[in-house]
Amino acid sequence: MPELPEVEALALDLRSRLADRAITKVHVAAFSALKTFDPPLSALEGTLVGDVTRHGKFLDLDASGLHLVLHLARAGWVRWRDEVPTIPPKPSTKSTLAVRIVLDDQSGLDITEAGTRKSLAMYVVRDPLDVPGIASLGPDPLTDDFTPAVLRGILEREGRKQVKGVLRHQGTIAGIGNAYSDEILHAARMSPYKPASSITDDDLAVLYAAIRDTVGAAVDRSRGLAASELKGEKKSHLAVHGRTGQPCPVCGDTVREVSFADSSLQYCPTCQTGGKPLADRRMSRLLK
Template sequence: MPELPEVEALALDLRGRLDGRAIVKVHVAAISALKTFDPPLTALEGALVDDVTRHGKFLDVHTSAAHLVLHLARAGWVRWRDEVPTLPPKPSTKSTLAVRVVLDDGSGLDITEAGTRKSLAMYLVHDPHDVPGIASLGPDPLTDDFTVETLREILTREGRKQIKGVLRHQGTIAGIGNAYSDELLHAARMSPFKPAGSLTDEELGTLYAAIRDVLGDAVARSRGLAASELKGEKKSHLAVHGRTGQPCPVCGDTVREVSFADSSLQYCPTCQTGGKPLADRRLSKLLK
C-alpha cells in the first residue's frame, strides 16, 4: 500500500508533469472507484491543473474546477503515459485499469488497481475536506506542529492500545501504514505490542525521533523519482517489513512475523522484544 513517503513523491512527480496542463476527459473503467456524483466528472473537461498535493495517504489534484482526490488503497497505483489510446477504455473485471485521465497534449494518467479486492477510491469535490477520510485525518507526522508533546498526548489518550495499531490508525496520525509502522518501531527498538500509554519519557523521545527520521529519510530518498521507480525504492530500503526469515540488518537475528486475518507485521526479536518471539495468533489457532 502506498504510504506517506510514496504519496508525497507521487504528488511531487505529478506536480511537475501536470502543471499548466488541461484535463480533456476522465474515463472511469471501474465504476466502483468513483465515490461522488456532484460535481460530475464532466466538470473537469477543460479544467487546468493548478497543483498536486497530499493529505495523509490521499493524493489531491487541484484543478480550476474542483479537486480530484485519490486514495490508492492496498493495491492501487498511478502510471504516467506519454500517449494514451484514442479509444476510451471499456469497463472490465479482468483489467487492472480503474480510471484514465486524458490531458490536452495526448498524455495522461492510468490509475490502476491489482487484485480482486477493489478498494481504490476517487472523489471529485470542491473542498478536499468534503472527503470523509480526509476530514477525519489525524495530524501529519512531518509537519512542524507535530511535536513530541503532540505524540505524548496521542499515546496517553490511546492508553492500553498496542502501539502498532495506534501508529497505523489514520484518524490518530495521518500517513503511516503497515510497512512504515514496522520500520519505525524497529528503528525505535520497540515491541509492536507495547501499550501506547506506557512509554517512558526516553522511549517517547526515541519513538518521536524514529517517526521523523524514518519517514523523513524515505521522503528524501523518493524525492525526484518517477512514479515507476517508487515501489522499488521503498522495498530496497525496508529493514524488517516484508523480510520474514531474512537477517535483521542491525543485529543479524532472523526477522519474524505475526499474521492476522488480512495483514501481518514483521519485527526483530533481538532489537525489539528482548529476544522473545511474539505469539503468532493465526498459528496458535491452528495448533489448538
C-alpha cells in the same frame, strides 16, 4: 500499499508533469472507484491542473478550483502514459485499470488496482475536506506542529492500545501504514504490542525521533524519482517489513512475522522484544 513517502513523491512527480495542463476527459473503468456525484465527473473537462498535493495518503489534483482526490488503498498505483489510447476503456473484471485521466496533448494517467479486493477511491469535490477520510486525518508526522507533546497526547488518549495500531490509524497520525510502522518500531527498538500509555518519557523521545527520521529519510530518498521507480526504492530500504526469515540488518537475528486475517507485521526479537518471539495467533489456531 503506498504510504506517506511514496504519495509525497507521486505528488511531486505529477506536479511537474501536470501543471498548467488541461484535463480533457476522465474515464472510469471501475465504477466502484468513484465515490461522489456532485460535482459531476464532467465538470473536470476543460479544467487546468494548478497543483498536485498530498493529505496523508490521499493525492489531490487541484483543477481550476475543483479537486480530484485519489486514495490508492492497498493495491492501487498511478502510471504515466506519454500517449493514451484514443478509444475509451471498457469496464472489465480482467483489467487492472480503474481510472484514466486524459490531458490536452493526449498524454495522461492510468490509475490501476491489482487484485480482487477493490478499495481504490476517487472523489470529485470543491474542497478536500469534503472527503471524509481527509476531514478525519490526524496530524502529519513531518509538519512542524507534530511535536513530542502532540505525540504524548496521542499516546495518552489511546490508552492500552498497541503502539503498532496507534501508528497505523489515519485518524491518529496521517500517512503511516503497515510498512513504515514496522520500520519505525524497529528503529525505536520497541515491541509492536507495547501499550501506548505505558511509553515513558525516554521511550517517547526515541519513538518521536524514529517517526521523524524514518519517514523523513524515506521522503528524501523518494524525492525526484519517477512513479515507476518508487516501489523498488521503498522495498530496497526496508529493515524488517516484508523480510520474514531474513537476518536483521542491525543485529543479525532472524526477522519474525505475526499474521492476522488480512495483514501481517514483521519485527526483530533481539532488537524489539528482548529476544522473545511474539505469539502468532493465526498459526496457533491452525496448529490446534
